[in-house]
Amino acid sequence: MSIDRATVAKIASLARIRMSEDELDCLAPELSGILDWVEQLGEVDTSQVEPMTAVIPNTLRLRDDVVDADPLTGGNKRDDILANAPAAEHGFFGVPKVIE
Amino acid sequence: MPMDANSLTELGVKAIRDGVAAGDFTAREVAEAFNANVAAASALNAFIVATPDHALAAADAVDAARAAGEALGTMAGVPIGMKDLFATRGVQTTAASHILEGFEPEYESTVSANLWKAGAGMLGKLNLDQFAMGSSNETSYFGNVISPWRRNDGGNAALAPGGSSGGSSAAVSARLAPAATGTDTGGSIRQPAAFTGISGIKPTYGRCSRWGIVAFASSLDQAGPMARDVTDCAIMLEAMAGFDPKDATSLDLPVPQWEAGLNPDMRGKKIGIPREYRMDGMDEDVAKSWDDGIAWLKDAGAEIVDVSLPHTKYALPAYYIVAPAEASSNLARYDGVRYGLRDLPDGAGLQDMYAATRAAGFGDEVKRRIIIGTYVLSAGFYDAYYNQAQKVRTLIAQDFAKAFEQVDVILAPTCPTAAFGLGDKTSDPLSMYLNDVFAVPASLAGLPAMSVPAGLNREGLPLGLQLIGRPFDEQGVLNAGLALEARAGFDAKPERWW
Numbered sequence: 001m002s003i004d005r006a007t008v009a010k011i012a013s014l015a016r017i018r019m020s021e022d023e024l025d026c027l028a029p030e031l032s033g034i035l036d037w038v039e040q041l042g043e044v045d046t047s048q049v050e051p052m053t054a055v056i057p058n059t060l061r062l063r064d065d066v067v068d069a070d071p072l073t074g075g076n077k078r079d080d081i082l083a084n085a086p087a088a089e090h091g092f093f094g095v096p097k098v099i100e
Numbered sequence: 101m102p103m104d105a106n107s108l109t110e111l112g113v114k115a116i117r118d119g120v121a122a123g124d125f126t127a128r129e130v131a132e133a134f135n136a137n138v139a140a141a142s143a144l145n146a147f148i149v150a151t152p153d154h155a156l157a158a159a160d161a162v163d164a165a166r167a168a169g170e171a172l173g174t175m176a177g178v179p180i181g182m183k184d185l186f187a188t189r190g191v192q193t194t195a196a197s198h199i200l201e202g203f204e205p206e207y208e209s210t211v212s213a214n215l216w217k218a219g220a221g222m223l224g225k226l227n228l229d230q231f232a233m234g235s236s237n238e239t240s241y242f243g244n245v246i247s248p249w250r251r252n253d254g255g256n257a258a259l260a261p262g263g264s265s266g267g268s269s270a271a272v273s274a275r276l277a278p279a280a281t282g283t284d285t286g287g288s289i290r291q292p293a294a295f296t297g298i299s300g301i302k303p304t305y306g307r308c309s310r311w312g313i314v315a316f317a318s319s320l321d322q323a324g325p326m327a328r329d330v331t332d333c334a335i336m337l338e339a340m341a342g343f344d345p346k347d348a349t350s351l352d353l354p355v356p357q358w359e360a361g362l363n364p365d366m367r368g369k370k371i372g373i374p375r376e377y378r379m380d381g382m383d384e385d386v387a388k389s390w391d392d393g394i395a396w397l398k399d400a401g402a403e404i405v406d407v408s409l410p411h412t413k414y415a416l417p418a419y420y421i422v423a424p425a426e427a428s429s430n431l432a433r434y435d436g437v438r439y440g441l442r443d444l445p446d447g448a449g450l451q452d453m454y455a456a457t458r459a460a461g462f463g464d465e466v467k468r469r470i471i472i473g474t475y476v477l478s479a480g481f482y483d484a485y486y487n488q489a490q491k492v493r494t495l496i497a498q499d500f501a502k503a504f505e506q507v508d509v510i511l512a513p514t515c516p517t518a519a520f521g522l523g524d525k526t527s528d529p530l531s532m533y534l535n536d537v538f539a540v541p542a543s544l545a546g547l548p549a550m551s552v553p554a555g556l557n558r559e560g561l562p563l564g565l566q567l568i569g570r571p572f573d574e575q576g577v578l579n580a581g582l583a584l585e586a587r588a589g590f591d592a593k594p595e596r597w598w
Contacts, residue, residue: 003475007475008471011471011474011475011478012471013455014474014478015428015458015470015471015474016432016435016451016454016455016458017455017458017459017462017467017470017471018452018455018456018458018459019459019467023467027467027468027471030468030529031468031471031472031475033529033530034420034472034529034530035472035475037417037420037530038417038418038420038421038485038489039417040413040414040417041414041417041418041421041485041488041489041492042484042488044411044414044488044491044492044495046488046491046492046495049491049494049495050491050494051487051490051491051493051494052490052491052493052494052497053490054319054349055305055319055320055493055497055544055545055546056304056305056306056349056351056546056571058306058349058351060348061345061348061352063345070345070346072207072346073346077206080206080207081206081438083204083206084203084204084205084206084438084439084440085437085438085439086436086437086439086440086441086442087442093437093438095437095450095453096444096448096449096450096453097449097450098449098450
């Protein structure tokens with residue numbers, strides 16, 4: 001399947017990655033090549049096959065319904081959570097203006 | 101017996117642990133010797149940051165515990181390298197990306213915490229392919245790792261240490277660390293181990309907690325040890341593994357005593373040889389090393405059985421849908437808001453900030469995979485690509501399940517070739533992906549798989565043999581590895597040029 005530049009631009013916008021014209025020119029043929037190659041999967045008859053959901057069978061667990069059961073991942077961690085933020089202000093994540 | 105620093109850095113995990121416990125040398129002497137080797141090896145670029153003080157502090161704690169007559173952990177006194185994909189509290193954790201440059205986690209990954217609890221110390225954070233995406237360690241924002249190995253042609257062409265755990269493989273083979281952590285999504289422990297003449301095991305999916313490991317493809321990512329021999333891998337895996345309620349896919353099973361269970365006697369064991377792995381135009385030296393491996397396991401008493409894994413050729417294309425799809429979702433978190441890089445062009449709004457931040461923070465290969473993943477998950481393509489790949493994945497797992505009705509362990513080459521040169525495959529992403537052809541099927545099926553050194557090819561470069569086991573049967577894999585190791589007698593090491 002051939003991917004054109006406009007499609008790559010649309011996907012890049014969905015993925016929130018700004019791309020230059022040069023990058024789009026470069027990626028379009030590369031992606032076409034990769035997708036042509038993965039298309040061989042279409043040869044496999046999978047009409048009777050379920051898609052894999054868990055590679056090793058496992059049961060989902062519920063944690064105990066207790067506040068701060070694990071203090072490491074519980075609450076009251078505001079300062080830890082903000083410690084690496086590029087723009088933490090007044091105990092919040094700072095972001096550029098969202099609403100005019 | 102006193103040992104000089106050069107002899108100490110020739111020791112592996114078991115020898116160091118036992119020597120420290122016996123009082124032959126102190127943990128501090130070991131840490132100092134390896135710290136010195138790390139400091140002298142900047143030409144390999146194996147470490148993103150060195151943490152000599154961490155190694156010394158852990159060593160001092162072990163020496164003090166021994167002096168006080170306390171029980172020592174299973175990794176006591178062993179300084180290791182930590183792949184820079186594991187969150188380490190207060191120590192920069194980057195996944196070899198620009199977007200996480202300067203990120204200092206407020207918490208410790210479960211696997212690294214388990215290792216520190218067992219008495220290990222940290223020599224530094226090891227370089228890798230960016231977000232573990234790559235097979236040659238050429239996608240790191242912090243530069244290529246150079247393999248300590250060179251061809252025997254007298255040239256000094258820089259070779260790939262493999263990837264994504266390329267810093268780990270280079271450091272262990274160059275004696276900068278007796279062992280290192282790796283992670284394996286589609287071969288990232290086994291392929292670099294094979295390229296550098298060391299051992300490495302990826303356990304059954306779920307054995308090692310993924311909590312605190314920077315996520316690439318969550319249904320495939322598994323941590324594992326890389327070390328110089330099979331016994332050292334068994335010791336270190338035992339320290340790394342274990343149930344963790346913080347990882348929803350963690351296996352709620354006791355950790356087997358793999359070290360105590362080591363047994364190279366293969367009598368009564370059946371070893372499967374998958375015929376689909378013998379491909380047209382296979383590298384002659386690789387084919388020969390595979391034949392050697394068959395002969396060695398036969399010599400150890402195993403029965404050799406021909407098996408078929410009919411969907412092998414579809415594993416790689418299925419992987420290159422599933423892994424990028426999961427990556428595109430996992431990497432959505434890097435948005436310039438909560439941590440990491442922020443690029444805020446003048447007058448930009450929130451959406452522009454996201455796009456600018458991700459453009460500046462991700463390397464080309466990471467962008468390529470996010471775009472592939474976003475494409476295959478996008479409306480109208482999901483069934484044709486992602487769902488079909490997950491169905492093929494079911495078939496691949498069924499192939500293995502059928503083979504394991506007949507055999508105990510499968511033997512195959514780890515890689516189609518020995519190490520290639522840096523730059524040889526960077527212009528063609530597909531040719532790079534194809535290097536993982538033998539490693540990816542076991543990843544897709546979540547199986548334990550290991551690479552052990554088999555010998556040198558005619559260029560003087562290491563070749564690895566791969567053992568794949570049933571789910572939860574790391575012991576069977578390690579034991580077959582031990583049988584191979586005893587017969588391969590691999591003692592080659594890179595000549596020091598750095």
